[in-house]
Amino acid sequence: ILDQWFESEPLKATLATDAVIGAMTSPHTPGSGYVLLHHVMGQLDGRRGAWGYVAGGMGALSQAIASAAAARGAHIFTEKAVCHVLLGKGGRAQGVVLQDGTEVRSKLVLSNASPQITFLELTPQEELPKDFVQRIQQVDTRSPVTKINVAVDRLPSFLAAPNTRDGRPLPHHQCSIHLNCEGTHLLHQAFTEAAHGHPSSRPMIELCIPSALDPGLAPQGCHVVSLFTQYTPSVLAGGRPWDEQARNTYADTVFDCIEAYAPGFKASVVGRD
Ligand SMILES: Cc1cc2nc3c(=O)[nH]c(=O)nc-3n(C[C@H](O)[C@H](O)[C@H](O)COP(=O)(O)OP(=O)(O)OC[C@H]3O[C@@H](n4cnc5c(N)ncnc54)[C@H](O)[C@@H]3O)c2cc1C
Incomplete structure (x- = not known):
């Protein structure tokens, strides 16, 4: 589908992330076109395909639902x-x-x-x-996703669009930032490794900085970075357990990748989960 509409490989690969996100599929897997449709069919404030952040963080959404229910007499335990x-x-x-x-x-x-x-x-x-x-x-609910939430003490500065001196968020900091998506073959390669039981050595990374739009989420100058990454196989090759060491090794791979795009990122990390 993307080949019919676009010529630029980085653009096609970036759009292809929405064809595989959350699914153990490659952009070449039949049916991934549906996953793409699923992620672009919605709308926000009348803008088709748009996504947004919940003001106050995701917890604010649960709280809003809870208080609306309580206002109508619900008891929550x-x-x-x-x-x-x-x-x-x-x-x-x-x-x-x-x-x-x-x-x-x-x-x-x-x-x-x-x-x-x-x-x-x-x-x-x-x-x-x-x-x-x-x-x-x-029902197959296996997911290749590993979500990493990170607290940083400064805004990441990307080689492709370095920060200004005042360190204020630039337009790209307020969008979702796609890394390791320069070509569709990279996504396919990342998928293939996981299909053989190995976490991707160059994972697909979607990086968001909600605090760039919602400063109340972090102390002044600091930010929260949300990393949606794949592919991590649900079962590791050779039956190895997804223990602390395996999880940290994968997180380090992700951080090394980000560091290559935004030198200084690793030094800015205050905590990760
Ligand atoms: C990695 C990831 C990223 C996502 N990103 C987005 C996004 O960017 N935007 C978006 O709109 N959606 C996103 N989603 C989807 C979104 O998170 C889900 O659609 C949403 O959380 C579903 O809400 P829910 O209340 O139906 O289910 P859940 O959030 O799954 O809640 C079910 C609850 O039931 C509880 N429970 C289970 N068993 C019992 C029991 N026996 N007794 C009592 N409680 C029990 C669980 O602990 C859980 O709290 C994402 C999902 C994932 C996994």
């Missing part, structure tokens, strides 16, 4: 894990039992836990149609 869904006659949901043993009766149960948790762990299996359970078991 946190740290109350559900153990199972109570079913009555004919398999009708009648409430839930919490892990602490409390029973909560209701006419309706809505679950926003994943379909696997909801139907394979929380609902008595014998009450569900066998073919439905099988279909839930077959």
